[in-house]
Amino acid sequence: MTHSAVPPARHAVTRDDVARYAGVSSAVVSYVVNGGPRPVAASTALRVRQAIKVLGYRPNASARALRTGTTRLLGLVVPEIGNPLFAELAVAIEESAAQRGYDVMLTNSEGDPDRERRQVSNLVARQVDGVILTTMRTGSDVALLPLDGVPTVLLNRFDAVPGFDTVGVEAEAGAFLGTAHLIEHGHERIALVIGGGPAGHIEARERGWTAATRRAGLDDGPIARDDFSRAGGHRAALRLFGSPHPPSAAFVSSDMQAVGVLRALDELGLRVPQDVALVSFDGTQESEYTLPRLTVVKQPVQEMAAAAVERVLAIGADSSNEHSLHAPRLVIGGSCGCLGPAASSEVRPALG
Amino acid sequence: MTHSAVPPARHAVTRDDVARYAGVSSAVVSYVVNGGPRPVAASTALRVRQAIKVLGYRPNASARALRTGTTRLLGLVVPEIGNPLFAELAVAIEESAAQRGYDVMLTNSEGDPDRERRQVSNLVARQVDGVILTTMRTGSDVALLPLDGVPTVLLNRFDAVPGFDTVGVEAEAGAFLGTAHLIEHGHERIALVIGGGPAGHIEARERGWTAATRRAGLDDGPIARDDFSRAGGHRAALRLFGSPHPPSAAFVSSDMQAVGVLRALDELGLRVPQDVALVSFDGTQESEYTLPRLTVVKQPVQEMAAAAVERVLAIGADSSNEHSLHAPRLVIGGSCGCLGPAASSEVRPALG
Numbered sequence: 291m292t293h294s295a296v297p298p299a300r301h302a303v304t305r306d307d308v309a310r311y312a313g314v315s316s317a318v319v320s321y322v323v324n325g326g327p328r329p330v331a332a333s334t335a336l337r338v339r340q341a342i343k344v345l346g347y348r349p350n351a352s353a354r355a356l357r358t359g360t361t362r363l364l365g366l367v368v369p370e371i372g373n374p375l376f377a378e379l380a381v382a383i384e385e386s387a388a389q390r391g392y393d394v395m396l397t398n399s400e401g402d403p404d405r406e407r408r409q410v411s412n413l414v415a416r417q418v419d420g421v422i423l424t425t426m427r428t429g430s431d432v433a434l435l436p437l438d439g440v441p442t443v444l445l446n447r448f449d450a451v452p453g454f455d456t457v458g459v460e461a462e463a464g465a466f467l468g469t470a471h472l473i474e475h476g477h478e479r480i481a482l483v484i485g486g487g488p489a490g491h492i493e494a495r496e497r498g499w500t501a502a503t504r505r506a507g508l509d510d511g512p513i514a515r516d517d518f519s520r521a522g523g524h525r526a527a528l529r530l531f532g533s534p535h536p537p538s539a540a541f542v543s544s545d546m547q548a549v550g551v552l553r554a555l556d557e558l559g560l561r562v563p564q565d566v567a568l569v570s571f572d573g574t575q576e577s578e579y580t581l582p583r584l585t586v587v588k589q590p591v592q593e594m595a596a597a598a599v600e601r602v603l604a605i606g607a608d609s610s611n612e613h614s615l616h617a618p619r620l621v622i623g624g625s626c627g628c629l630g631p632a633a634s635s636e637v638r639p640a641l642g
Numbered sequence: 643m644t645h646s647a648v649p650p651a652r653h654a655v656t657r658d659d660v661a662r663y664a665g666v667s668s669a670v671v672s673y674v675v676n677g678g679p680r681p682v683a684a685s686t687a688l689r690v691r692q693a694i695k696v697l698g699y700r701p702n703a704s705a706r707a708l709r710t711g712t713t714r715l716l717g718l719v720v721p722e723i724g725n726p727l728f729a730e731l732a733v734a735i736e737e738s739a740a741q742r743g744y745d746v747m748l749t750n751s752e753g754d755p756d757r758e759r760r761q762v763s764n765l766v767a768r769q770v771d772g773v774i775l776t777t778m779r780t781g782s783d784v785a786l787l788p789l790d791g792v793p794t795v796l797l798n799r800f801d802a803v804p805g806f807d808t809v810g811v812e813a814e815a816g817a818f819l820g821t822a823h824l825i826e827h828g829h830e831r832i833a834l835v836i837g838g839g840p841a842g843h844i845e846a847r848e849r850g851w852t853a854a855t856r857r858a859g860l861d862d863g864p865i866a867r868d869d870f871s872r873a874g875g876h877r878a879a880l881r882l883f884g885s886p887h888p889p890s891a892a893f894v895s896s897d898m899q900a901v902g903v904l905r906a907l908d909e910l911g912l913r914v915p916q917d918v919a920l921v922s923f924d925g926t927q928e929s930e931y932t933l934p935r936l937t938v939v940k941q942p943v944q945e946m947a948a949a950a951v952e953r954v955l956a957i958g959a960d961s962s963n964e965h966s967l968h969a970p971r972l973v974i975g976g977s978c979g980c981l982g983p984a985a986s987s988e989v990r991p992a993l994g
């Protein structure tokens with residue numbers, strides 16, 4: 291921690307504290323915080339920002355809100371708003387924030403690291419009271435973002451990131467749960483559909499899938515890696531199930547991919563769940579309306595959103611980092627086999 | 643126009659112009675625009691804001707961006723980010739904005755008018771250079787939002803709104819196109835699935851559906867009104883197709899509703915397109931992955947987004963309001979009957 295050299299403040303850090311630490315006037319601190327109205331030399335601004343970070347200074351949001359007539363504000367950065375999981379997380383964060391009197395401004399990076407960096411700058415310059423960040427960056431890359439000491443929580447992280455507070459789902463346990471469910475249905479060769487990921491890194495969902503098959507004494511099934519998108523799932527499934535000895539089941543690491551898998555199986559003339567059983571990870575609204583409805587390992591979206599909002603507002607009062615993981619649960623649909631033959635047009639479901 | 647008493651400015655309006663008009667110092671104008679660092683009496687701030695509005699003053703975004711290290715910024719307000727149409731519009735607006743050197747900050751009102759009002763206040767106070775607003779408000783209600791003279795374009799408007807620039811799709815022509823396509827397939831009783839809407843107001847998609855059936859000399863089909871959501875479409879279709887004399891086809895006013903209609907038909911044991919033919923309005927990515935794939939009247943999302951961004955950046959240079967409507971197109975999927983029997987697991991499509 292870079293903060294360790296500074297004794298914890300006994301009182302709320304004020305603008306005057308920052309000015310004293312940086313060796314500038316209180317007005318200059320204000321210009322830096324407010325982005326004006328007077329220009330500040332870059333080297334001076336840097337010194338002020340460092341002082342803000344070291345001292346943990348937060349401009350008084352309530353006073354500012356009274357002055358400007360606006361409410362308190364959180365910033366949310368998502369990598370892909372077209373992914374229903376992130377849209378649902380955004381809505382849940384807005385609801386949790388509203389319950390505490392905060393509004394949310396959202397930016398969508400579309401996986402572009404330069405755009406994400408600018409968006410973080412924009413949010414910080416626009417004086418958000420905290421940032422909730424769902425990013426594809428690895429831990430060390432997150433530290434490169436210009437967060438300037440604004441309280442930040444990383445959401446949708448499966449693993450702890452040193453120096454940051456994180457909130458995520460127990461992804462390994464979830465993948466284990468979903469794969470074990472397919473094993474209970476008697477499947478002995480279960481594929482994994484998942485994203486590419488950085489070389490050498492084995493992601494939590496892959497670890498959970500492997501652990502479940504090995505615990506059951508089964509050989510590892512085939513892995514199809516492709517984009518976390520409907521098109522990616524479609525391509526992955528055409529490769530997997532168009533092969534000479536296709537698996538009889540698959541654990542799919544995201545709902546978007548699972549939607550593409552369903553289309554590919556339909557094109558290949560394979561029925562779900564009679565010919566191929568599926569369990570998907572996420573449990574978004576879209577997964578409730580596929581034909582058949584997907585059996586899912588459902589992420590606790592509301593619970594994670596509430597935890598992220600609570601945490602980002604607590605940072606500053608409490609200087610140690612917290613890493614909270616939340617348990618997913620299995621929700622039975624028509625794709626695993628529990629409800630009998632597919633709820634297709636020709637065949638009526640035996641149950642539910 | 644309240645602006646008519648003021649001669650059009652021959653030069654770019656400056657902060658000094660605003661100060662002179664409001665009878666305050668230039669610094670006070672800056673405090674109001676920047677929300678600080680000094681407090682300004684409410685009555686003075688109101689006078690400054692009125693001067694800004696009357697004169698059409700825009701703070702110099704580029705200079706501010708250089709000073710604060712942030713880029714130029716547009717605000718986007720959507721009513722429901724979980725609707726894939728709005729998510730796709732948001733992504734397209736971000737792309738169009740990025741091409742012009744702007745980033746986008748997004749807020750999601752979830753249909754709550756109070757939240758929407760606060761979000762507009764937040765965006766204006768945070769000095770966005772323009773606002774693109776997709777709102778459920780009627781024309782006269784839009785004027786109540788605290789836009790404070792910030793250039794604003796209303797996106798996703800089917801009809802002109804006096805006093806505002808608008809961008810939208812030719813919804814009536816689109817509904818006509820989709821319904822006429824079902825008539826070409828020989829259907830004589832075509833339902834409409836649509837949202838509730840304000841009493842007494844007949845929406846553009848309903849007008850287009852009516853016009854197509856009447857031109858063909860057919861009786862009006864039944865109308866099922868419910869929420870613009872998957873659940874709303876599901877409920878509407880259970881009522882429509884669970885009735886004693888169900889229609890043989892439906893024009894569905896949104897993809898989200900159509901996804902719910904597909905589930906309801908599956909539950910009722912009705913096949914698409916053999917028993918019921920469907921054409922949906924929107925053409926989002928989700929509609930490309932339903933089983934069968936939906937035949938859609940596709941909204942020109944990229945074109946509308948580009949028009950909205952171009953327009954919001956042009957306001958100020960040009961004081962008259964523009965209303966631009968963009969043409970949708972029919973995209974054939976498996977739900978209308980053109981491709982033969984359903985691309986279901988048991989039956990292979992005859993074509994495509």
